[in-house]
Amino acid sequence: MANITFSNPDYKDKTVYAVAGSHTQTILKLALENKIPINFNCQDGECGTCLVKVTSLDKKTRMGGPLTEKEKSILVQLNKLTKEAVDKMAVDDLPSDWRLACQVIVRDEDVLVEY
Ligand code: FES
Numbered sequence: 001m002a003n004i005t006f007s008n009p010d011y012k013d014k015t016v017y018a019v020a021g022s023h024t025q026t027i028l029k030l031a032l033e034n035k036i037p038i039n040f041n042c043q044d045g046e047c048g049t050c051l052v053k054v055t056s057l058d059k060k061t062r063m064g065g066p067l068t069e070k071e072k073s074i075l076v077q078l079n080k081l082t083k084e085a086v087d088k089m090a091v092d093d094l095p096s097d098w099r100l101a102c103q104v105i106v107r108d109e110d111v112l113v114e115y
Contacts, residue, residue, distance in 0.1 A: 003110040005057065006036045018106040027052065027113055028101035038115045043102045045070035048078050050101040050115075057110040067095060071103045 002018040004027065016034045018025060028050055031038040041049040045068055067075070067089065075081035080098035089096060101115070 002106055002108050003057065004030060004106060005110075005112045006031060006034075006038070007112055007114050008037075011037065025106050026102055027054070027099075027104045027106060030106060031101060031113075031115075036115075038101055040102060045074065045100050045103045048074045048100065051075075051078060051080065052099055052101045052104075053097050053114040054095075054099050054104060055097055055112050055114075057112050066093075067099070068103055071100050074100060 003015050004018055005013055005015040007013045014034065014036060016030060016036075018030060028038060028040055028043065038052065039049050041047045043050075072081065072086050075096065075098055076083060076086065081096055085096060101113070
């Protein structure tokens with residue numbers, strides 16, 4: 001079971017529980033199901049509208065799942081990721097904090113999602 005806390009300066013923080021074993025649910029889907037007003041458009045990793053910052057709330061190393069090629073490309077375009085950081089991620093196997101909510105699959109970890 002994962003706790004996902006959504007945070008935005010304009011709204012009250014909201015923590016939702018992701019279903020354990022559901023490894024297909026994206027942060028965006030979870031937000032929409034819980035009426036959290038994250039901006040989105042394409043829902044396919046193409047537009048960058050759903051940009052969020054994801055950080056760990058527990059002491060475990062972030063899992064988060066690898067970035068898709070589309071996600072890396074959009075994050076570089078948005079200046080949230082450098083090409084050097086993309087290369088470093090390939091070596092370190094750690095995801096970046098900036099993600100696209102429509103591309104991040106919820107894992108069994110407690111995270112803070114700033115939108
Ligand atoms: S909604 Fe377009 S990239 Fe996520």
